Amino acid sequence: MNHWIMIPVILPLLLGAVLAWLSDERATLQRRLSLAGSLALLAVSLLLMQTANQEQVQIYSLGNWSAPFGIVLVLDRLSALMVLTTAVLAALVNGYACAGDDKRGRYFHALFQFQIAGICGAFLTGDLFNLFVFFEILLIASYALLLHGGGSQRLRSAVHYVVLNLVGSTLFLLGAGLVYGISGTLNMADIARFVQQAEGDSLYLMHAAGWILILVFGLKAALLPLHFWLPRAYASATAPVAALFAVMTKVGLYAILRFVTLIYAAEADAASAFDLDLLFAIALLTLLLGALGAFAADTLHSMLAWLVLVSVGTLLAGISLASEQSIAASLYYLLHSTWGIAGMFLLADLIARQRGKLAARLRTGPPLLTPARLGALFFVGAIATAGLPPFSGFIGKLSLLQSASGPYAAWLWPALLLAGFVVIVALSRAGSQLFWQQGSPLPEPVEPLQPVRFATALLLTGSAVLLLVAAGPVLDYCLTTAQQLLQPELYLKQLEGG
Template identity: 70%
Template sequence: MSHLIVVPFILPLLIGALLSWVKDERISLQRNISLAASLALLVVALLLLSMAEQGGIQVYSMGNWHAPFGIVLVLDRLSALLLATTAMLALWVNFYALAGDDQRGRNFHALFQFQLAGINGAFLTGDLFNLFVCFEILLIASYALLLHGLGAERLRSAVHYVILNLVGSSLFLLGAGLFYGVAGTLNMADLARFVAQAQGDERYLLQAAGWVLLLVFGLKAAFLPLHFWLPRAYASATAPVAALFAIMTKVGLYAILRMTTLVFGGQTGAAAGFGLDVLFVIALLTMMLGALGAFAAGTLHSMLAYLVLVSVGTLLAGISMGSEAALTASLYYLLHSTWGIAGLFLLADLIAKQRGKLKGIFRTGAPLLTPARMGALFFVGAVATAGLPPFSGFVGKLSLLQAAQGMQQGFLWVTVLLASLVVLLALSRAGSVLFWQHTGAIDEHARFSTPAFVSAVALIGSGVLLVIFAEPALAFCQASAQQLLQSELYLQQLAGE
């Protein structure tokens, strides 16, 4: 049992506590500690990725108390992949914040680390109760981060966000309590065993608990009709916060994936495939809603917020198909969408800072201070996001389309291609207004920050790297999908067999 497994959760938790004691006046010290912690977290995540690549499932029992009584952390290929994705995102977002966004409010770096602790804990935990605890950690940090920089719009969106997530947390406790009342455990592997053996009323109660939790996870993932909090929240947040939030919807999708492949996986007999048909329909509707919202958006930040919904729908479609090929495509697309959208949020902030009072509004204004750099990077990000070759968005969507079978194939092809066309039109309109239509002179207060631009380049440029290294990336994603679908491996490992 390697103690390294617990580090992605404990490290940011301790660093966040430490940064809470560092006064805001000592911003340089805060920055150095936070950046060093983010770099260390990336190193640890890559080491865990290497461990997971060996193919085994590793279980860490906190305090040496084993399941179902103890707190169990589980490292497999999927959790290692998401830890590495989060760590890479966090490093560049943290680096971007050093340009001055971290000084727009108090305790940014402490809250940033607490958010990472909650996200990493959610990806590692092996039971529903501690998934709830990690959700609350990341949500409490996100409440404060959403208000970072203050402003009336941020306050309004934060109020909606807090109220909805408090309702979601209450429903989470209801669903978890129902699971515990019927099965006597909240360990996911133990629940899978109980679901497989349940008969009659017990099975119906477990499925009811499953629907409650799918509702909660759907709220976190922001799929239709539980999406209404996301566009306003993401559009009003500061750039580093919005970029970090690119991984937030993936936490909800990850929880749905665990529920459908483990708790209600293939070993559960009649309960297998629970809710997948409904999720497929929701995925297609979410995809189209996001595309139409992006096309109708009046600001660059709102458009990007709706593009997050497009990625949620695309990922949910792959999860709901449930095949190895579909899950492989979804995991690859997850990498592309998380880093790519985060990079575009950072770039949008850089563009807005050079447009004076207009900021990200789609209206003809003064030319940018550095139009060539911004335009070239926006072009790469737009092509990748729309799913055009030769970038990673095309590889991910093509793999997903090839994975579709039966009646789902036609619906998926039509929806993905139509949504991609609408997204392309939205991005083309945005590029035309921002980079080609100008009136007046360059804003005299416009500034260009090289470190901030480098962060945006690193994240958007991931679309190029994911194509260059598409073969090993897809191979790892395929191995992760195979492992997910072999749920008996999880049952044996957590039982100590």
């Protein structure tokens, strides 16, 4: 067995426990340990990516107990890609937080590491119950991180977030219990095999359980009509927390993708009743709602929160088409949207720091201290986020549009193009108000632009350029990943030790 598969879970868990034990007087040591852990996770994720790209699906059975009794972690191309996405995001966001934002809460670094452990565990687990466990780890950490920095607005957002996710956790247990009661297992491979062979009432109950779990994953991903917690939560969070949360919705989408391509695989006769058209319709509605929300937003942070919904709808549209090309396009767009939106949240914080009491409100304000650098970065980020050429957002959306055919293309093209136009208008208006329509200078001095903060925002926002330059090999990897996902029989054989 490849023991490196355990590291993305074990490392942040142990490091989080150590960081929680350290006192406030050792803040410098906390930062060094947290950054070292994030960089180590990045190195391990690159190793796992290389391993997954060269070999078949790898299974790690904890305690050497085989399924369905043992807990298994699974490394394939998809899980390796998601862990790498998280590791890159964590390293850069952690660097931004160490420039001073981490001082606003005593246990920031410990909670940060616990959340990374939960996210990576959710991407690697091959067991439904442990997916629930890792969901709870990342959610508990996110509850506290959402309160980082204090304030009544963050408290209200956190209360709504906690209540809704408690309901989601209850439904998750209900769905998992129903699956176990029918199939006698919670191992995803065993569940998939059972669904392929089930008939009559057992099949109908498995589909009912599946839709309950899809509902839970939809809540985590903030799909319409379960989206209302996200704009307020993301807009009120501090910059590094909001940037880290850019990957949170992808956990729910990842779980939906696993269900669509493994447990309820499209080519399995038993899954014919599991209609993906409903998910496609929800995706388009979420996409359009996010664009309208961004257009109506009155602060830059709120607008970016709504743009997260645009990316969620776009990704779900590709997943619900369930073809090699659409899934590959979605995975490429996932990289773009996760890193790009995270960078925009950091950039929004840098802009707000130079506007005094007006902060990130989209109103005519004072001239910025460093308008050239911030304006150029906002320009690149806005073009990439809106999906205009030549950056990665355009490549991802174009690939997704080309993957649709027939009636799906007739719905996807106008929805995606209309949403893109609305987003362009919203971002153009925001840029004009922030950088062109300027009033009197502030009477008091503003905080200068810190090089570390600007560098991390630049790297995340500039990932659109990197993904453009490396579009060929990245798209090839995404296509190979989609092909692997749509061959569940190979996945099942590996998981079952066949």
